[in-house]
Amino acid sequence: MERYEVAIIGAGMSGLAAGIRLAHFGKKVCIFERHYAPGGLNSFYSKEGRKYDVGLHAMTNFVKPGVKGTPLGKILRQLRISREELDLSEQVGSRIAFTDADLRFSNDFELLESEVERVFPREIDGFRGLAAEIRSYPDAKLDAPYLSARSVVRNWINDSLLEDMLFCPLMYYGSSTEDDMDFSQFVVMFRSIFLEGFARPLDGIRKMIRLLLDRYRKAGGIRRMNTGISKLETSDGRISRLILDDGKEVEAEIVISSAGLPETYRLIEGFENESAEDLEGKLSFTETISIFERQPADFGWGDDTIVFFNQGSEFEYRNSRETVDLRSGVICIPNNFEYGERSLDEGIVRVTCLANYDQWIGYEEDEYLNEKVRWNERIWQSASQFMPPSSLEYEKERIAWDMFTPKTVERYTWHARGAIYGSPSKMKDGTTEFDNLFVCGTDQGYLGIVGSMLSGIAMANQHVLRA
Ligand SMILES: Cc1cc2nc3c(=O)[nH]c(=O)nc-3n(C[C@H](O)[C@H](O)[C@H](O)COP(=O)(O)OP(=O)(O)OC[C@H]3O[C@@H](n4cnc5c(N)ncnc54)[C@H](O)[C@@H]3O)c2cc1C
Structure with a gap:
């Protein structure tokens, strides 16, 4: 039987960061990932010959080089990645746009x-x-x-x-x-x-993932893709064995899971945790990605990197009653970062809105595709009220689009109810009811790209390296 000092569930940002830390310190560590692609909620894929990023609008926590004691500095140091390699470009500027007021902000x-x-x-x-x-x-x-x-x-x-x-x-x-x-x-x-x-590498999330994979491989970490964990067996309050999707068995002294808290508890055979359902996240989102031949700046829309919009003066952040809540959302324009002489090949506009998981999951396949077409149009119309008037002309030049829904998130990351930000209750110290099982990432309480990497690093340091 395969044996590891540490088994990590999930090759998202937190799992990869935890793996790098442990491999750097000579631990025999293996990351098990059910998907064929790494990155989890922050990944990438190709469709009709075009590459799309999942997730990334911007990396938060940007500070200029030399600023000490910040999360960005900490993850780069702990993962041994240099700022030059990451090649971050700062946002041009962002806005909080409500019907009655507009506030600009920048770095x-x-x-x-x-x-x-x-x-x-x-x-x-x-x-x-x-x-x-x-x-x-x-x-x-x-x-x-x-x-x-x-x-x-x-x-x-x-x-x-x-x-x-x-x-x-x-x-x-x-x-x-x-x-x-x-x-x-x-x-x-x-x-x-x-x-x-906010900042972003010109090449998007691929750049970050490649750096993480490179560091992990060079440090001797093992990665098993297309290899999910289907069960965790226990004995004496500890995880004694991991059962893979193909039925093979693996042993590990310590298990760190980035799959989410209720999702991890559900893997545990015979563990009657009645609260697993209560622990599930309630909030999910859709995102539309529109592609254009020309850049938004060619239409006089070069000032906005990210626009957080809301119709009216009261902002309601809750599970959407409708299939998609059109009243608020986030518009992200990856072209509008300070790339200097460089630029993205095509114009891209992403719009994210709150969405209702139960409705999206209830559609038959044909209906699901039709609903995507319908909501893609409606989302653009709603968001365009917070875009410059030229966006209506710009829309006519759309050459491709894609959309993901709560169903997509659940299908590719196995997060219950497609809840990107996971459970409302977080295990801030990463411990669980089992002595050698820890959680990292979303349900440890650190969200986002930088947050989830910080979480992976912290959980590896605290529960393995310092223990
Ligand atoms: C649309 C969208 C936009 C976003 N925008 C931003 C942004 O602009 N900036 C930002 O900082 N953050 C953003 N985020 C949030 C950010 O992506 C996440 O917070 C972060 O990536 C979470 O990382 P994680 O490692 O905790 O979890 P995950 O990425 O979910 O990693 C968990 C991994 O575990 C795997 N897994 C699950 N179950 C099993 C199993 N049983 N066996 C094996 N593997 C399993 C999954 O496939 C997945 O790869 C966005 C997310 C989305 C979806």
């Missing part, structure tokens, strides 16, 4: 401050106070008990429109809970989006 926090002062002059002192509280929030408190972020923000901000405008990007990029979020998660997201910022 320079002063822009958001000046925008808040311009649009909400009475709130600027409160906003500065909130930012100061977030700046001084101790990292050690990031695993503190639940505290409503809304209640803390209301200590500083009186205008509910500004409150909702601040929550909109932070929830869309990292909340597994409806309407409100834990203050420690709010702090992580505020820092990563507003105080730090």
Whole structure:
């Protein structure tokens, strides 16, 4: 029987990062991935000869070289990746666009401050106070008990429109809970989006994944693709054996799972965890990707990298009642980063909206494809209210499109209900009810590309290397 010191479930960002750490320190480690492609929620695929990224809008947490003590610096150092290799280009600028107000922000926090002062002059002192509280929030408190972020923000901000405008990007990029979020998660997201910022490699997520795979292979890590874990056998409160999808058996001293908490519990034979269903995430999304021959800037749309939009003044972040919730969303234009002399070959516009898992999963195959066509059009129409008028002309030049739904996410990543941000309850210390089973990634509580890599590193350090 194959035996490893550590078995990792999943070759997404967190699993790969954990694997690199362990392989660097000479552990005999194997990553088991059910899909044929690495990357998990952040992957890539080809369709009709064109390469599409899954996931990546932007890497959050961007800071300029030399800024010390930040998440980006930490993951690069711990994974032994240089900034030059990653080749990040900064965003041009982003917007929070509600029907009644518009706030621009960039990787320079002063822009958001000046925008808040311009649009909400009475709130600027409160906003500065909130930012100061977030700046001084101790990292050690990031695993503190639940505290409503809304209640803390209301200590500083009186205008509910500004409150909702601040929550909109932070929830869309990292909340597994409806309407409100834990203050420690709010702090992580505020820092990563507003105080730090957005950047992207020209080649997209492929660049990051190739670097991770290269580091893992060179350090001696083993990777088994197309090889899912179908069962975890237990004895004496420990995982004693992993059963692969083809029925073969593997032993490991320690198991780290990035598959998600309820998804991992369901693998455990005979483990009656009645709460597995309660642990499932409630929020899922659709994303449309439109491809154009020309760049958005050719149509006078070169200023927006990411637009978080919302119709009206009240922002509702909850499981969509309709197939897709057209009232709010995120528009991302990968062309609008500071690439210098370089550029992407084609124009790309991605639009993400909240979506209803049960409706998407209920369609028959033909109906499903027709619904995709229908909603793709409707999503563009809704988002175009927050695009420049030229976007209507631009739309006529669309040469290709694709769309993914909660069903796609579940089919390719096995996340229950296609919930990208996983379970509403997180295991912040990564431990489970089994002594040698730990979770990393989404359900340990660190979301996004940088967050999930940080999680993989932290769980490997804490539960294997330091143990
Ligand atoms: C549309 C979309 C847009 C996003 N945009 C951004 C963005 O712009 N910026 C950002 O920072 N983040 C973004 N994210 C979020 C980010 O992609 C995720 O938070 C992050 O990739 C999660 O990584 P992970 O390792 O925790 O989980 P995953 O990527 O889900 O990795 C888990 C892996 O486990 C595998 N697996 C599951 N079950 C089994 C099993 N039984 N056996 C073997 N393997 C198994 C899965 O196939 C998967 O590869 C986006 C995500 C999506 C989907």
